[in-house]
Amino acid sequence: xxxxxxxxxxxxxxxxxxxxxxxxxxxxxxxxxxxxxxxxxxxxxxxxxxxxxxxxxxxxxxxxxxxxxxxxxxxxxxxxxxxxxxxxxxxxxxxxxxxxxxxxxxxxxxxxxxxxxxxxxxxxxxxxxxxxxxxxxxxxxxxxxxxxxxxxxxxxxxxxxxxxxxxxxxxxxxxxxxxxxxxxxxxxxxxxxxxxxxxxxxxxxxxxxxxxxxxxxxxx
Numbered sequence: 001x002x003x004x005x006x007x008x009x010x011x012x013x014x015x016x017x018x019x020x021x022x023x024x025x026x027x028x029x030x031x032x033x034x035x036x037x038x039x040x041x042x043x044x045x046x047x048x049x050x051x052x053x054x055x056x057x058x059x060x061x062x063x064x065x066x067x068x069x070x071x072x073x074x075x076x077x078x079x080x081x082x083x084x085x086x087x088x089x090x091x092x093x094x095x096x097x098x099x100x101x102x103x104x105x106x107x108x109x110x111x112x113x114x115x116x117x118x119x120x121x122x123x124x125x126x127x128x129x130x131x132x133x134x135x136x137x138x139x140x141x142x143x144x145x146x147x148x149x150x151x152x153x154x155x156x157x158x159x160x161x162x163x164x165x166x167x168x169x170x171x172x173x174x175x176x177x178x179x180x181x182x183x184x185x186x187x188x189x190x191x192x193x194x195x196x197x198x199x200x201x202x203x204x205x206x207x208x209x210x211x212x213x214x215x216x217x218x219x220x
Contacts, residue, residue, distance in 0.1 A: 083110065083114070086110055087107065090103050090107040091107065094107065098126075101127050101130050101131045101134070104123050104124075104126050104127040104130075105123075105124075105127050107123045108120045108123035108127065108137070108140060108144075109140065111123060112140065112144055112147070115147065117144045117145075117147040117148045118148070120140075120144045120147075121141065121144045121145070121148070124140055124144060125141065133164070135168070135170070138158070138161035138164075138165075139161075139174065141157050142154050142161075142174060142178075145157060146178070146181065151178060151181070155175070158171045158174055169195065169199055169201065172191065172195050173195060173204065173207070173208070175191055176189075176191035176192040176195070176211065177211075180215055188211075188215050189215050189219075192208045192211050192215075193208075195208060196208040196209065196212070
């Protein structure tokens with residue numbers, strides 16, 4: 001009799017898990033915790049190959065422009081319950097299929113949105129061990145190390161990305177962003193100016209001009 005009950009319960013749960021997994025794959029990231037522009041690095045959505053992977057430099061701590069809105073931490077009050085459900089389903093998926101890079105990337109971004117940077121680092125590192133050609137995940141991992149204020153690892157991640165993708169403009173831009181966030185405005189300006197002189201991407205050129213103008217204003 002107990003065995004029949006177990007079989008009936010399993011038959012009810014398995015379809016629910018499959019539906020939940022489908023919803024995670026199809027759902028947008030709007031259920032994730034809100035983030036704040038007060039962070040040194042901002043994780044952007046991936047839109048086109050030309051515009052992805054740009055981290056925005058903020059003022060170094062000693063010169064930072066005051067931001068009224070604090071960094072939002074995930075709590076039961078500001079996070080939709082489905083956010084935690086998505087994490088649970090993805091974690092269960094990875095336990096079953098540890099080489100599912102789609103699940104690893106999604107889980108990393110959910111953790112990153114929730115400021116769970118150590119967990120995000122583990123997911124992104126596992127992804128890159130399986131699929132090192134994932135450009136955006138290199139940038140995501142850099143942003144995570146920035147969130148942890150581990151600047152050496154952030155720079156090392158970009159250096160490793162440039163070994164695989166020589167001359168990658170996202171990585172080069174973000175090397176300047178790292179310098180700016182570390183307070184080395186002269187290096188940031190030099191790195192951005194060099195990239196501005198070589199790029200043919202108009203959107204990136206506009207971003208570089210704004211970034212250069214910002215460090216010039218902070219350094220004056």
